[in-house]
Amino acid sequence: METGLELDTRSKLLKAAVVQFGKFGFAGTSVRKIADDAGVNHGSIKYHYSSKDDLWRAAVAYLYGLLDEAVHKDEAEWKNMSPREQIINSATNYIRFSAKHPELSRIVFFETMHESERLEWLTENFIRPYTSRAIARVALAQEQGVYVDDVPAMNLHYVNIAAAKNIFLMAPEIKRAFDIDVFDDDQIEQHIDAVLKLTMRPEHAEEKPSPDGTDTDKNFSNVT
Amino acid sequence: METGLELDTRSKLLKAAVVQFGKFGFAGTSVRKIADDAGVNHGSIKYHYSSKDDLWRAAVAYLYGLLDEAVHKDEAEWKNMSPREQIINSATNYIRFSAKHPELSRIVFFETMHESERLEWLTENFIRPYTSRAIARVALAQEQGVYVDDVPAMNLHYVNIAAAKNIFLMAPEIKRAFDIDVFDDDQIEQHIDAVLKLTMRPEHAEEKPSPDGTDTDKNFSNVT
DNA sequence: ATATTATTTATCCGATCGTATCAATTTAGA
DNA sequence: TCTAAATTGATACGATCGGATAAATAATAT
Numbered sequence: 001m002e003t004g005l006e007l008d009t010r011s012k013l014l015k016a017a018v019v020q021f022g023k024f025g026f027a028g029t030s031v032r033k034i035a036d037d038a039g040v041n042h043g044s045i046k047y048h049y050s051s052k053d054d055l056w057r058a059a060v061a062y063l064y065g066l067l068d069e070a071v072h073k074d075e076a077e078w079k080n081m082s083p084r085e086q087i088i089n090s091a092t093n094y095i096r097f098s099a100k101h102p103e104l105s106r107i108v109f110f111e112t113m114h115e116s117e118r119l120e121w122l123t124e125n126f127i128r129p130y131t132s133r134a135i136a137r138v139a140l141a142q143e144q145g146v147y148v149d150d151v152p153a154m155n156l157h158y159v160n161i162a163a164a165k166n167i168f169l170m171a172p173e174i175k176r177a178f179d180i181d182v183f184d185d186d187q188i189e190q191h192i193d194a195v196l197k198l199t200m201r202p203e204h205a206e207e208k209p210s211p212d213g214t215d216t217d218k219n220f221s222n223v224t
Numbered sequence: 225m226e227t228g229l230e231l232d233t234r235s236k237l238l239k240a241a242v243v244q245f246g247k248f249g250f251a252g253t254s255v256r257k258i259a260d261d262a263g264v265n266h267g268s269i270k271y272h273y274s275s276k277d278d279l280w281r282a283a284v285a286y287l288y289g290l291l292d293e294a295v296h297k298d299e300a301e302w303k304n305m306s307p308r309e310q311i312i313n314s315a316t317n318y319i320r321f322s323a324k325h326p327e328l329s330r331i332v333f334f335e336t337m338h339e340s341e342r343l344e345w346l347t348e349n350f351i352r353p354y355t356s357r358a359i360a361r362v363a364l365a366q367e368q369g370v371y372v373d374d375v376p377a378m379n380l381h382y383v384n385i386a387a388a389k390n391i392f393l394m395a396p397e398i399k400r401a402f403d404i405d406v407f408d409d410d411q412i413e414q415h416i417d418a419v420l421k422l423t424m425r426p427e428h429a430e431e432k433p434s435p436d437g438t439d440t441d442k443n444f445s446n447v448t
Numbered sequence: 449a450t451a452t453t454a455t456t457t458a459t460c461c462g463a464t465c466g467t468a469t470c471a472a473t474t475t476a477g478a
Numbered sequence: 479t480c481t482a483a484a485t486t487g488a489t490a491c492g493a494t495c496g497g498a499t500a501a502a503t504a505a506t507a508t
Contacts, residue, residue, distance in 0.1 A: 009455080023338040028251030030495065041457050043498090048455090052496065106337050112397040113330050114247040119396060128401040148421065154402070155418035158394070159387040166386030167379065172343060173336040177352040178378070194379035197372065199422065233485080254465065265487050267468090272485090276466065 010048045012038040017059040022103025025110030026056055026118060056107075057121065063104040064126050070097040083144035087200065090137075091164065092192050098165035099188045105165045131157070148201050156199075163195050234272045236262040241283040246327025249334030250280055250342060280331075281345065287328040288350050294321035307368035311424065314361075315388065316416050322389035323412045329389045355381070372425050380423075387419050 016038040020029040031052050035042035049055040071093050078086050098105060108127070111119045138160065139153040147156060167174065171182050181187065240261035244253040255276050259266035273279040295317050302310050322329060332351070335343045362384065363377040371380055391398065395406050405411065 024251060025249060025334070025337075026252075027248060031497090032495080042496095043457065043459095044455080046497065108397075109333055109393070110249070110337075112394045113249075113334075115396055115400075119400065123397060123400045127397055131401060151418040151421055152414065154404070155391065155415055156422065158391045158398075159419065159422055162386035162390030163383040166390065167382045169333070170336045170382070172339055173332075173347060173351055174382075176339075176343065176347045177355060180378070190376065191379055194375040195383065197375055198380065198383055255467090256465080266466095267488080268486065270467065 009038070009040050009044055012040060013045060013048060013055065014058060014062055017055050018063060018103050021056055021059055021110075022106045025107070026052075031055070053118070056118065060104075060107060060122065060126070063101060063107070064130075066101055067097055067104060070094075070100075083141060084146050084200070084203070087141050087146050088196060091160070091196060091199075094161075095164045095192045095195060096188065098168050099183055099191075102165070102168040102171065105169055109169065134161075146200060160195075160199050163199060167191055233262070233264050233268055236264060237269060237272060237279065238282060238286055241279050242287060242327050245280055245283055245334075246330045249331070250276075255279070277342070280342065284328075284331060284346065284350070287325060287331070288354075290325055291321055291328060294318075294324075307365060308370050308424070308427070311365050311370050312420060315384070315420060315423075318385075319388045319416045319419060320412065322392050323407055323415075326389070326392040326395065329393055333393065358385075370424060384419075384423050387423060391415055 013034060016034045017029075020034050020037065023029075029052075031045050032042045034055070035045055045052070045055060049058060071090055073093065074089050078089070081089065108122065111122055135153050135157045138147060138157045141147045142149040142153060142156070167182050174180050174182055182191070237258060240258045241253075244258050244261065247253075253276075255269050256266045258279070259269055269276070269279060273282060295314055297317065298313050302313070305313065332346065335346055359377050359381045362371060362381045365371050366373040366377060366380070391406050398404050398406055406415065
């Protein structure tokens with residue numbers, strides 16, 4: 001059958017898997033712990049997902065789906081936005097997602113430290129297509145004067161995403177070292193403001209404003 | 225005794241531990257694999273280090289020692305430098321170290337994803353003191369006009385270090401996705417140049433130049 | 449109501465984990 | 479050279495791992 005308990009157990013396992021893999025990575029996570037957290041018998045994992053590896057892949061695909069949703073949710077309105085506004089919009093959505101689901105970045109980090117079949121799968125299916133598009137977008141924004149243009153787009157991209165999500169990856173450390181919860185709404189919005197100020201070219205310095213000029217009276221206050 | 229084989233076995237174990245913990249984290253690393261890589265019997269770990277945990281702590285302390293050495297190696301000359309030059313010097317040293325020993329950042333990342341006794345030890349002994357000093361230094365540099373001052377020092381600090389080391393953390397991913405080796409000397413220097421350009425305030429925009437004015441004719445080309 | 453299928457539960461297996469033990473071997477000091 | 483200490487090597491133990499199996503139970507269709 002297709003409803004009720006089956007989906008419930010499946011989704012409970014998926015949610016628990018996201019949390020565990022996000023905290024301990026693939027090697028550090030035990031399927032028995034996932035089953036315990038989900039409140040189901042650990043034999044069910046073999047039934048709903050054929051293996052630990054498959055469950056991990058399902059968790060990754062699920063999170064990337066959420067990411068896609070979050071980053072593109074305002075896509076329909078992009079045509080009414082200046083290049084600068086588009087960057088602000090997608091960067092803001094990306095940072096809010098990174099705060100809401102830090103597990104994705106964490107899982108990717110765990111796997112990106114060494115070669116493996118999982119990294120190959122991850123790269124082919126998600127990282128390469130996603131990053132290629134992102135770097136192309138950065139290069140375009142550089143041409144449009146939203147970002148500085150004297151830095152290679154690849155370096156700028158990796159600095160951007162690192163700046164955006166690093167603070168959420170290190171949340172337990174920051175909480176322990178400074179008693180600051182970076183997941184507080186205030187902290188999130190403060191971080192968005194900081195990242196945009198740091199990564200984007202100051203507005204007055206843009207030498208190539210967008211043709212329609214609608215961005216000239218915009219500033220960061222409209223995203224906080 | 226204190227020389228010869230003893231130190232050799234100890235240091236071989238330490239080096240192998242750095243590599244393994246840096247790739248797979250604490251949970252994902254087996255002491256048998258470390259012993260294999262070091263070419264010694266795995267029983268020797270219990271002799272030279274009382275446990276896997278102690279070996280991990282020794283590896284971390286060893287790497288932090290190297291970091292301290294790398295970042296402060298030019299400290300004697302800082303008094304002859306402008307604030308801007310000091311930041312360039314320490315940031316450059318930090319990035320070069322991150323490229324030479326990405327294991328430290330990786331090990332810290334593995335542990336900073338969840339609470340644990342290891343994270344407590346790490347935070348108390350290394351992260352908190354190191355980060356406190358770094359954030360204070362950032363705040364000072366903001367006052368000196370080296371960094372923008374409309375962003376909280378904490379956010380700026382975490383953006384800075386993320387920008388500096390992220391690309392080296394993700395080296396296997398970048399190699400696989402774009403066939404670029406970020407550890408090539410050219411790539412390292414290009415990244416240093418990019419990070420400095422992105423994180424530091426443009427020189428002409430500095431409103432508070434250093435009193436002696438020696439930084440007015442400096443640019444990034446002197447650090448590549 | 450009954451047969452069939454879908455799902456859950458309870459065990460079991462071989463492999464690997466960290467660690468402990470103790471004999472074998474090497475080294476250093478007398 | 480002889481003795482004591484330092485170091486290494488071989489092996490074993492209990493725990494936990496992912497995965498497999500089959501019985502028990504729940505749901506569905508006829």
